[in-house]
Amino acid sequence: MTQGELRVTAEPVDNHRCKFVVSQPLHAAGVRRFASAAEAKGSPLAEAIFAIPAGGVTEVIVSGNIVTVVKDNPAPWQAVGKAVGVAIRAAAASGAPAVATKTAPPAGGGAVDDDALYERVARLFDEQVNPMVARHGGRVELIDVQDAVVMLRMGGGCQGCGMADVTLRQGIEGMLSQHIPEVRGIVDITDHTSGANPYFQASKK
């Protein structure tokens, strides 16, 4: 694919959170989450997004072909979204890795052990969440845990489902807070527009 054909599609969740689906992967090696400009250092795409003037960007998550951006100013995504698109195109055009590979945390350091949390969340997903959502043909994939924030991707009947947010907020988030209260947040990096077989499909006016 040439640079001219790169497509970036914005999917705002609300005025604070927006997913950008890119027509080619930007970071194939798992998920990277950046909670500050300092954390983004060394990852050109994240650095550029944090540097958007008056963007108010507080978080950038890059996973495969999806870039999730969170900002703290309530302005609509029109202006910031275009700047994010420019940053994505520039990162893709540069030929260099858009995002640096995650480095292992120093042994014994840090207040939260993401690896241990990952294991517990993965077990919860395997033993409880997925058997439940499988009844609607769905599945939930744990992508990563960074700074106690769980990143997941929905598939099957959950992808594009009209009730996916209810599953996420009322189901999965509730189970996480009940069983693993150390989890600080949950981020859905699913490309819901590509869901070809959603269990519930919005149809009413």
Added chain:
Amino acid sequence: MPRLLLLLPSTTYRTTAFVEAARRIGADLTVASERPSTLEAANPAGLLTLDFQHPERAADEAQVFARQHPIDAVVGVDDDSAVVAAAVAERLRLKGNPLAAAVAARDKHRQRQLLAAAKVPVPGFALHQIAEDPRARATQIVYPCVLKPLRLSASRGVIRADDPTAFVAAHARLSSILAGCDTEFLVEDFVPGYEVALEGLLVNRRLHVLALFDKPDPLDGPFFEETIYVTPSSAPAGLQKAIAECAERAARALGLVEGPVHAELRYNERGPWLIELAARPIGGRCSAVLRFGERASLEELILRHALGMPIPSLTPEAVAAGVMMIPIPGAGVLQEVRGVVESKAVPLVEDVQITAHPGERLVPFPEGSRYPGFIFARGPTPSAVEEALRAAHQRLNFVLETP
């Protein structure tokens, strides 16, 4: 934290907007749907199944639930769940509409009877049986007329007929659409004129107009597929006042007292005419164009009102905004949508949301009613917004596999 019971049909477009609004205002949320969530057992306080087809039964179920998890407010989001919300509110003595009022708003014939009795200007109407001989009936109708289902939404099944031949043909299509779900339909006089949509919030019987949308594309039939809504309306101030008064009288005639209303009206040289009024907010994803005060969403206003929380502002942002319900491009199976990036790049366009998924069968009006997506724009004037919406739409190309 106050507990909110949010009634979300499994097929609504509004899940994200309402769930996010509930989170923003800090409500303890219980989502009730007509079909069970697979995670209900894991979060019995947060997920509930209610029988939306039988509001009284749903109220029984909600009452049992509320013994363990006291409920402070109940909100429905569409025509059916608004009736269930009224039943639950009555039973639990919460803020809401009387059940009879919500039922009247839901039933287009009952609604017209009450409005006509209260001298609210409505088109002439008559109730008919779908089993009647359409050829015999066609000779007794005043033309042009509009055939209309009693309970379908999104203009599904609404067909204009200009003569007996068209009436018979429209009747055949409507019979097919209503097969197995209804035995009656309305025949209304067609009211020529400009159409507007009014979004409002009833607070203790008083209607607060949140937005008045112009519909720049003429809705003259034979089908009534919505396209563009733009606000603020360009109607003269005096006419806007008359439109708001007409909607408020209609709400009062139906007995509605609290919560969102969405009204469709026409106006011509004889003034405003009430076409429909529903005890729910605007449909689809259209509410995304509305913002109030410090950028609060329509859903946030509705939830705050239901919970008795302060509402910072009922005044919409002082910019023009609009939404296009993307017209159904034809009959067939959707393969892909091209030009989304180009469409989003149109100046003033905020977002293009494609809600149809690859492999989905698209069904045009009047049999279908599911729009394949929405385009949103915001700008200095309504005409600039309208122009941007049309330009963005022109850049979209829906690739269908036709039968």
